[in-house]
Amino acid sequence: MSHTNGQAIISISNLGKIYETPTSSVHAISDVSFDVEAGEFVSVLGPSGCGKSTLMMIAAGLRTKTSGAIQVNGRDVDGPMDDIGIVFQRDVLLDWANVIDNVMFSIEARKLPTKEYLPNAKRLLDSVGLADFYEARPYELSGGMRQRVSICRALVHDPQLLLMDEPFGALDALTREQMMLDLQSVWLQSKKTVLFITHSIQEAVFLSDRVIVMSPRPGTIDLDLRIDLPRPRSLHIMETPNFNAYMREIRETFEARGVITHV
Template sequence: MNATVRPVPYVAIANAGKVYPSSHGAVTALSDINLDIRPGEFISIVGPSGCGKSTLMKCVAGLETITGGTISVAGQPLSGPPDGMGVVFQRDVLLDWRTILDNVLLQAEFMGRPRAQYRDRAMQLLDRFGLGGFEKRHPWELSGGMRQRASICRALLCDPDLLLMDEPFGALDAMTRDDLNVELSRIWQGTNKTVLFITHSISEAVFLADRVVMMSRSPGRIVDVIDIDLPRPRSLSIRETPAFGAYTQCIRHHFAELGILQE
């Protein structure tokens, strides 16, 4: 009988740690992180403030260097930001002196690619995210939600294989956040990208993910990984189902046992 062949991880994190020096002694931000992310998988990471979620994402992005263990992307050990990566930060980091279209095209400029080659795609992304007609506006003329939509367009411009998102919707109002959750889920299903999504929201983590990674602080470590077996495509109404509630309750209960949440 042939054994089941498991896909090679697109992101492989093995025994990874991160220690920061300080005047009061070393601070361990991450300890013994082990996680394999399959190609095309949507992973949500949820945990309390200070647990190292953002630090882990920066390490996967090649923006921070781990002090122990290994991280590889697409089979290659990290030695800096990997090829085929897009990043969306909690703040939109748009340049106020550039138009929205020019901000989106900035991704192509960073990668040394001709702007003209990506203009049509930029316009298509802006239309898809409800920003059609705003391409000549400047960031200071847009709401926070519209600015974050533009930052997502920028990250998607060059069609990355790996999309890293660090609490991208955390500062948005509830209705805008819900809308972007649904749109992100649709885009992911249509493109098969590998996504690592950082959030404080248990509900958001469950709604978006194939698996939810739970992290605890002091030092930052993975305490559990929950498989989310909910049908796709997912509409917001799935949050009212018993199955969805069972997942969120399970995660909350686990955090409560760790003393992170009260039940």
């Protein structure tokens, strides 16, 4: 795609993870290989328990791999990464702090200069419709607004890479659609590289340049599908034949593995 320059930001080859517990060993992911280029929006799509979160946590340096190799920005991942932003399914906002302080928490935690980054925090909040909520506390916000704050917090230090683990999974359908649009526009403005984990086929096709489909556990890659749809994408694109052809190809990939899909 035109917005990428062919440089790999994430490079994963033959990655494997086996969890050893006192009673058993769980083979979570097996022989996973793919690259994500600078500026690309890539979704990893797979059924519950196939190792999506495991993959993301390894990319973030928050969990160790068992085998294979993973590099981010050309360096082996061997501990928590600084130059990334993470958004989880359940937001981890500080209840006693207001919205702007929650966003600026990323800056304080990294000991970056607050004054320099404050305009960035405000610009991000404004871009997701939270201009009037700087002083609000998290408990005053809806689930969608809380996740918007989480996205701003993940981006405020201007990381190269954004990792998102089912960020809209706990939201209702209408909120989720609005979040897809907001994320798309934030991404189009920021040109970040995004690795987006989801179990929604629709979400993956709508948002992505590429969708990587994983098999049931141990998760392996069954399909690496380029989504060649023009941007910005409106919700109506989901009614088009091209969109539905992508949906069908992914669904058939799941069905070949015995995974039951809906939507």
